Each structure stands twice: as structure tokens, then as C-alpha cells.
Amino acid sequence: MPDAPLSGNARTIRLTKTNPYIRAFAFAVMVVFAVYAVLPFYWLIIAATKTNGGIVGSLGLSLPSRPDPLTNLRHLFSYDGNIFLQWTFNSFLYTAVAGAAATALSLMAGYALYIYRFPGRKLLLGSLVAVSAIPGTTLAFPLYFLIAHLKLANNLLGVFLPLLVSPFGVFLMWLYLSSTDCLAVVQAGRIDGAREIRIFRSLVAPLASPAIVTVFLLIIVSIWNNYLLPYLVLSNPRLQPVTVGLAQWVAYGGANVGSSHQLLYTLIVTGAIVFILPVLALFLVLQRYWRDGLSLGSTVG
């Protein structure tokens, strides 16, 4: 139900004319919020093109006299033994591998919960719903205790394995499959004598591809943005993702605004822009799938 419904009726609705003053006022309100929304981006872009002296001299909105983003980028990636490059690599690794695996596991589990009736199904469904009601931050501390107990702190697996569990992903898969003719497809496959695993791979997976994309997007963005768990588990800088690493630069520089650590500020700003660009690009390119996720989200949540 995304876009269309009202447009067919737009003409009839336009029959009642809106007062031009009200229109102007509404437009002004929207513009004010648009400025509020965009200003930090504008500042970020400007700040990232200023050389390190310039940023501290003016945290304002003035344009840089000599924009020099390339020098900043070079500094960013070479600083402290290429540590930012390592963080970026880590973020990509966690996101891509864990995201793909978590999506696959979600599809398998969501499919099984939808198609089969077996003992324990209700219990599993119930605990999935209950657990997805407890937000991640609250679960992160117990998870940290267990990971520390298992001696997985400062170990890639300690951050990686928990990321594979996405109850919400399972739930969305289940929801999506129930809106398709999945049952009929599976029955047809069985009549043709296909094995269950084959039915899943060559019939169900293609059928579920829109949901796969949506769930994959939701999961990778949440992993990309993840902060608390890696912050708790990984104290070795070389294992950290960008979010935690940049926050540590902020902490180093935080006590000394305007005096030392000028370089660090330019680096943080440049790093922030490098880090959010891929997500912004994903949002722009795959808007349709976000909308699907949104309408699912609005009906579930």
C-alpha cells in the first residue's frame, strides 16, 4: 500500500481549495524543520574540508578559505598506524558477513516456523516475541557478562556470534511468507518429489527475495551502527568498529577543546563523514525496500 491510494482521488480532494496563507505557513514550517535536519550535514561537510587549524578557529558555518578534503582524508587513513582503515575494515567485515549470515538464519527459522507444526513451536514463537520486546541495550550487559565468562572478551567471536541472532528478522520473514502463496508452492514441490532442503533453496528463497533484501538492510544498518556491545567487549583498538574507535578519539580530544588535539578534531569530522556515506548511499539507492520495511514496521510495531 505504499504510494498510490490517495492519488486517484487527488482531484476530488483538491476541489476544496486551501487558503494560500495557510499553504505559505505550512511551507514555512516545513522549511524550518528541513533546515534543522540538514544543518548538521552542511556543517559536517564544511568542517571536513577545513584544514586542522581552520576547524578550531571557527566551528561556525563559514565556508573554508581553502577547502582541502584530500589532505584530511590522507591524514585520517594514515593516522596512528592506519588505525581508521582497520576500523573501517572491521565495520565492513562485521556488517557484511554477520548481516548475510543473520539474514539466512532468519529466513530459515521464519520459514520453519511458518510452514511446519512441531512440538515447541509456540514456545519458540513466544520467547521470540518476548525477547524482541527487550531492547538491545538491556540485553548487551548480560551478554557482556557471559562473553567475559566464556573468555571471549577481546575476541572477534564475542562480538560476531551475537550479531547472528535477529528475532525481529525471523519475525519479519514469517510475516512476509504468510503474505505469499508459500504454502501452495511448497506443496507443489513436495508433489514433484523434491526434498525439503531443495524446496527451500530453489522455491522458497526466490519467493522471499523482497523480504530478504528488506531484512538484510535492517540488519546491516543495525550492525553498522552498533556501539554498546563492541564498546563493552572489545578493548583492543585493532578489533573495534568505526563507531567505538571514533568515540575514543572524541574522548581523547574531549577534555581539550580548542587547545591541543586539533588534528584529532579534523580527523573525527572527516571520519564521521566517511562512515555515514555508505549508509546514506544505501538509503538513497534502495528507498523502495526501506519503504517496505517501514510499512511492515508500522503494522508490527
Added chain:
Amino acid sequence: MTINRFRALLRDTKVAPYYFLLPFTALFLVFTIAPIVYDFGLSLFTYTLVGGTHFGGFANYASVLQSGLFWASVLRVIEYGVGVMAVTLACSVTFAVLLDFEYVRFVRAFKLIFFLPYAVPGSIAVMIWGFLLEPQLGTYPLLAKDAGFGTVNFLGTHLVLFSIGSIAVWALTGFNMLVIYTALKGVPLENIEAAIVDGASKWQIATRVKLPQIRPVVMGMGFLGVLGALQLFTEPSILSVLTDSISTQYTPAMLVDSTISTQSNNNYAAAMAFVLAVISLIFAGGLIGIFIHRRGGFESNARRAA
């Protein structure tokens, strides 16, 4: 076991569900259920600097529930959550209605611009805003000065919660607006046509026909937002390096974190984490209860929605 026999087993629909569920369920048990159980176990032991660790029953819970610091932090985030969600939802409902009824043009551009902040992770957003709000050199204090407000310390004791809240409003409004906008578009056309036949104005259609129908969605988002606020950690934690107004016990999650890192009292921290999880569950349980009550069953509703 021969290959054929193995295949026959796989084909058996009695075995297949476990085959598909095993990887997820195993990880779910180990990394979601087990931590909760382990956390509860930890919380039953008491740690003292002198006496070491020994079984203390519910002693930790007693002191958590009597801790002024704990409840102050819980109240602070609830206050914060209610404030943020009230502003966010008021803005996003207004914007969604304006866009839905084409009061303003450039619908796609506004949708995109308002949604952009949602793409910025909380940890990065707070860094950017930290620079913008920084008392001595930040953009907003400079703007406030130019506008004649004098010296405004957005990170001072009085304004800092408000400032964190305005970051959240910045991040959430566009997303919520899009969800509400999608819901508004989903209101059945018959209802609108009927209202038009009755001679209703745009404004009346919006407030009397459409908004009442999307009330559950808006309320649900409000509840979820407050539930999310209970978890507040990243923003104040990162911002605390720029200001003294944010203590290490500012929010419940920060309190847990500082109990671990500065006092290394994992047992007490585990009890606090458990109490927080229970509070979240009660909150969410209430929400789901309302939902089921309204729509006649969770499962049937989910089916209908999809």
C-alpha cells in the same frame, strides 16, 4: 546410514523443521536466553571488597530497589523519553498530514531531507552535535549570541537533557513521519470518499477521518520510543566527555556500565541490568496487551497486515 536413508530422513517433514531451526535456535539460546539466565545467577551473589563474593540471595535487588541513584536515572530517562516522543510525534504527525494532503509541494524532497538524519548512527550524530553545541566554539552558542540570547550553555546542567533530546528529535522525526505518512495513505478510500460526499473539508478529513484511524500506530510508536529511551546510553556517554553536567550515573545503562568499569561490581550491575530488563518487559507486555485487545489477536493481525 546410507545416503538414501539420510535423504529420506531429510525429506521427512517431521525432521525438516529442526534442521532449519537448529542454527538460529542454538545461537538464540546461547546468546540471548543463556545471558539472561547467567545474569540472573550473577545477581544472586554479593561482592564486597573485603569479603569477596558469596551467595547473597536477593540482597543486590534490595539495594538496587532502594538506590536513589538508580531511580533518579530511571526517572530521568522516562521524563526524557516522554518529552522526546511528545515533540517527535507532534512534529511528525503534523508534517505527515501536511504532506499527505498536499498542503505543501516537493513532497519527495521533504520526505528525503527529513529522513536523512535517521541514517546517521547515534554515536556519530552525537559527535556532530557535540561540536555544534560546544559552549565556547560551537555553532549554536555562536548563533544564540548573534541572535541576542547572550551566552547559552547548551551542555550546562539545565539544558543538557534538552540538548540530547533535540538530537533524538532530529534523528527520529523523519522516520516517524514516514511511518505515519504510510499509514495515512493506507486509510481505506471509501471512508474518505464518504466524507467528501458529505462535504467535509480537507482539514476535517484529516482530523476526523484519517487521524483517528492511525491512532494505534502513533500510540505504538510513542510507547516504543519511551521504551527505547529507557536504554539511553550512547549519546550521553559520548557527550559526557565534553561537559561536566553528565555524570557517569546519568542514565540506567550508564549506571550499569560505570558499576562494571569503575567498581568492578559485576554482581550488582547484573542485578540492575535484570531489573531494567524486567521494567522493559512489563512496559512491552502492556503494549502488546493493548495491541491484542484492540485488534483481536496478534497472529491474525499480523496476517491481515501483510
